[in-house]
Amino acid sequence: MTTSPLRVLPVEWLPAAQMKRIICHWTAGGHKATEFDRGHYHILIEADGRVVRGTPSIDKNAAPVKAGYAAHTLNCNSGSIGVSLCCMAGAVESPFNPGKAPMTKAQWDKLAVVVADLCQRYGIPVTPQTVLSHAEVQANLKIPQRGKWDFTRLAFDPSIIGAKACGDRLRAAVSAHLKTTKETS
Numbered sequence: 001m002t003t004s005p006l007r008v009l010p011v012e013w014l015p016a017a018q019m020k021r022i023i024c025h026w027t028a029g030g031h032k033a034t035e036f037d038r039g040h041y042h043i044l045i046e047a048d049g050r051v052v053r054g055t056p057s058i059d060k061n062a063a064p065v066k067a068g069y070a071a072h073t074l075n076c077n078s079g080s081i082g083v084s085l086c087c088m089a090g091a092v093e094s095p096f097n098p099g100k101a102p103m104t105k106a107q108w109d110k111l112a113v114v115v116a117d118l119c120q121r122y123g124i125p126v127t128p129q130t131v132l133s134h135a136e137v138q139a140n141l142k143i144p145q146r147g148k149w150d151f152t153r154l155a156f157d158p159s160i161i162g163a164k165a166c167g168d169r170l171r172a173a174v175s176a177h178l179k180t181t182k183e184t185s
């Protein structure tokens with residue numbers, strides 16, 4: 001695998017394409033990426049922080065979407081990169097129960113690095129409309145979703161509650177990483 005020094009994702013995972021936004025999910029599965037999980041997202045992050053490439057290539061989701069694109073967000077796949085954390089099988093939002101595969105701090109921390117990488121590669125700004133979780137799509141993009149709650153809770157930090165609180169924390173971490181990258185390049 002080829003990586004540039006400041007990049008966590010191999011360059012061959014990042015084909016040239018016009019991409020507008022990054023939508024972050026969890027798989028509602030186990031801590032490892034299955035073939036089924038890989039079919040729905042461009043990039044997955046396992047519980048220990050390992051990154052796994054999904055089956056669809058990112059450029060399949062450039063507008064207009066091509067056959068075999070990643071169908072990760074209802075009515076919002078065109079121009080959208082889908083990244084997913086492998087976790088939260090059997091989880092319940094309220095009363096909160098993270099289930100048998102809770103989101104780990106390691107995969108959350110890796111998410112910020114992966115998203116920063118994608119922002120840099122595709123020239124995507126860090127805003128609530130362009131870097132967001134699935135749970136924020138309805139409020140931030142006005143595209144109705146069917147009660148998706150990835151992410152309204154972070155299993156490793158129960159003090160963070162709600163889609164906006166989780167999304168803001170993600171964007172702050174991505175911005176901090178982009179700033180560090182700029183300073184060291």
Ligand SMILES: [Zn+2]
Pocket residue numbers: 024025026072134148150
């Ligand atoms: Zn989702």
